[in-house]
Structure formats: C-alpha cells, structure tokens
Amino acid sequence: MKQNKAGCDLKSCFLCQLCQPEWNPAIAAYRKTLSYKKGEVIFKEGDLVKGIFFVYNGIVKVHKQWGTEKELIIRFARQGDVFGHRGFGKETYYPISATALEPLTVCYIDIPFFLTTLKMNYDFIFKLMSFYAAELQESERNMRNLAHMPVKGRIVNALLRLQEKFGVTSEGFIGITLSRQDLASYAGTTYETVFRIINEFVEDNLIKLSGKDIGIVNMPKLEQLIEEQP
Amino acid sequence: MKQNKAGCDLKSCFLCQLCQPEWNPAIAAYRKTLSYKKGEVIFKEGDLVKGIFFVYNGIVKVHKQWGTEKELIIRFARQGDVFGHRGFGKETYYPISATALEPLTVCYIDIPFFLTTLKMNYDFIFKLMSFYAAELQESERNMRNLAHMPVKGRIVNALLRLQEKFGVTSEGFIGITLSRQDLASYAGTTYETVFRIINEFVEDNLIKLSGKDIGIVNMPKLEQLIEEQP
C-alpha cells in the first residue's frame, strides 16, 4: 500500500486537516468534516456546486453517466486528493458525479471561502492551476487512448494507472478492490469484455487473482501490449 | 462567420495585441509575432516548452499522435484562442502537437515572462485557471463520448462543436474548411467511416455540402442522434 501523503494534492492549501492539522478557528468555521457510507453518492451530475472536497480517508470514484446504464469513471480519489473542483469557472453545476467506494471521510469547504483563500494566496492558486493543467494532460491522453487503443491495451492501462495510484499490497496485489463493473467503466468497455481479457491475462501469466483483487505479474509484457498497434 | 472577439480567451491578459493593442515597450521585448504557412508544425509532442501562444489570425489544430498514422484532434484554435498552455506544471515537454491549418499569425510569449505576469496579476491567473477548468470539462465530456457514443453521434458532435466555434457563413456552411481526414481525427474515427456517414446525412437531408464545406440543415434531427442509445 502506498504511504500516506504529507498533505493534500495542493500542498500548503491551509484548508484541510492534512495540510493544517492544528486547530485554527479562522478556518474551522468553514471547514466541515463529512462522512459517507460505501456506495453513497456525494454529488451527482447537474447538482449545484457549493463547495470543494478533500479526502481524509476512503476512496471516491468520479464518474460521468451516459444514459442510465453506462458510465465512464474519470478518476479515483484517495487520501489527500481533491475532488469536486470541476465545478469551477462559468458552470455552477457539477459536470460529473462522485460516489464513495469505501467508507469515506472528507473535508468540505464552501466555495466563497475557498475563493477568498485563493485570492489571498498566490502559491495556492498557482498550485491549483498546475493541478488543473496536469489533469488536463491526463484527460487528453486518455481521450486519445479511448479513441485509438484497442480494449486490451485500455484495460492494461487502467490496471497500471490503478497500481500507480493505489500501490501494491505485500502480497503483490493492487491496493484497491474494484468490482469488474467499475474496472470496465474505468477502462471504457463492458463488463463481459473485462472478464475475458482478465482471464486471458491470467492464463498468459501476466497477472494473478485473489478474489476480486488483481496483481500484476509481468509488467514488461503488459506494457508491450499498450504500445501495440492493432 | 463569427465576429472577432474583443480580446483573447484570457481577457485582460495584457500580453497579446488583441488585449493590449497599444505599443508597450515593457511587454514588447517579450512578445514576438510569428507567422506560419499552411500545414507548418508549430511544435510537436515531446518538444521542450518555451512559451505560450495566442492566435492573431488563422487556424491551428492541436492534436495528439498515436503511432505514426493515427491522430486525435483535441481542439482547434482560432483568433483570440490560447494554445501551448498544456505544457505547464511539472512536465516541461508538450504533450500535444500544434499545426497550422491556414496561414497563421500568432503572438508568442516566453514562459519566464508569462509566469512573471501571472504572479503580478491575480485576475489573470484566475482567468487562466477558469480556462483550464473549462477545458477539463470539455475534455472529460469528450472522453465519455468517445467511450460510449456510437460513431454517428460522435461525428454529429464534431460538426456541432465546429459550428459553435467557427460559426456559419452567409450560405449556411460551417465556417471552417476541413479535410475529411481532419474531421475523422476530430471525431475519433476513420476517414472512410466519416465519408459514408456524411453521405448518409446528405441523403437524409440533415446536412448539405459545397465542396469540402459542410452545412447543417436539420439541427434538431442531428441533436437527436447524439442522445440516441445504441
């Protein structure tokens, strides 16, 4: 498992408990700690944006619906990650939904106070901007992958991104337990296709399974699959 | 055709000629005007980031390669649009390429001066951040579309986005002339598929053609195609 981070994504944000553990009355009034149960929806597409969230504990999936049955998982957020920041700019409605995948504790800061903080702290807004820039790069890389990479490569890619973010347990499994459905939504494919390909990988000894958990066995071979032209 | 904008994407940027037409010696030293021919590459993936660009005139495509033969066009930039801003944050290499589609004149500002300006002007950095946020939303919407929307819908979507950005000529055609190849790359599909579907649309009287130019005839029917589940 990955070590806990020193602060949040926006180091020195001075807002969440991770960056500012000491009690600070000036901030405390605007900083709420909220808890959600596994599977609970924190907000959904179209909801009015009222604040921004920092994860203290647990895992959130940030996802976008397509009709009723299909979704694409844009990103997972774990301890120290920000989410809900997509509701900025002109739009005051969330363009995405957020759902707890594990029991979750977050720090919630309402927009007006957040904006005030941004205004007073150049370093902070610069970090936030850099964070957006990084997310944009990631998003556009994924766009290209969805457009041109065959499913097999997209699934490998999803696994590698998950391992990167959630690390590896002592037994060599990726540090997050996902339903196949969620893995499919993350890779931008279907349930059944994920199975077949996961199975194929197990047979080829590229990954190993333990219940729902997945462990990467042969990283180089997998990486090769990503590069592969159809 | 759309009217020219008052300033650039980042109104009040105080950098490009569009926002600051008067001669300003303090800025002039850092502001270069560059010209490119049709088809010329302004920068490509992996190039070192040295500056940021504002379009005075012409059209740029911002695209991402996949292997040698495939690309995905992320975005088009026209008068007043910024590009090259993806090279921010940790990465100092462009994650995308930029190519002129028409004879192009741009304003080029080198990074150190740009950063200095950002530092001195809260309003400016806030606008830049909002701009990133908006691009992120757009990018993630497109991600979902690429993952779940059938090709027909993606092509319609591409056409509507083009019309939104480049407006309509007096004869009712979208204000940009694209090769079928570029349209395909924008919609995330192939050449031949674009063709067949464009033909189908013409037969169904949803769009009209004049050479390579495309005009939207029946907007509601097209919009319906976007919503359509497979």
Place this chain on the structure above:
DNA sequence: CGCAATGTTGAACAAGGTCAACTGTGGTGG
C-alpha cells in the same frame, strides 16, 4: 502532362458489444 495527394466506393473481416443462460454466494426469513 503526369504524378501525388485526396476523395469515393465496395467487400471482407474482426473486435467487441449484446443477449441469454448458468453458477456461485451471501443474506433473510421461516
């Protein structure tokens, strides 16, 4: 005038999505 690039069309093929049936598993109430 000829060559290269771009456009046009048909046919074959394959990836992967859909559907349907079946299996295991855990929870619940009798």
Place this chain on the structure above:
DNA sequence: CCACCACAGTTGACCTTGTTCAACATTGCG
C-alpha cells in the same frame, strides 16, 4: 438450520459496427 431469492460473477454464441484493404476516380499542382 435450511430453503429461497437476489444479485454479482462467468461463460458461450451471435451479430452489429466500424475498421481495413484494395481498387478506382478526381483534384490540384509543378
């Protein structure tokens, strides 16, 4: 304690969509 049900997981067969390949037409440009 067991029978039942609901639901996630698993698998096979089929079929649609869209890509690929290949051949040919047209445009444009030196």
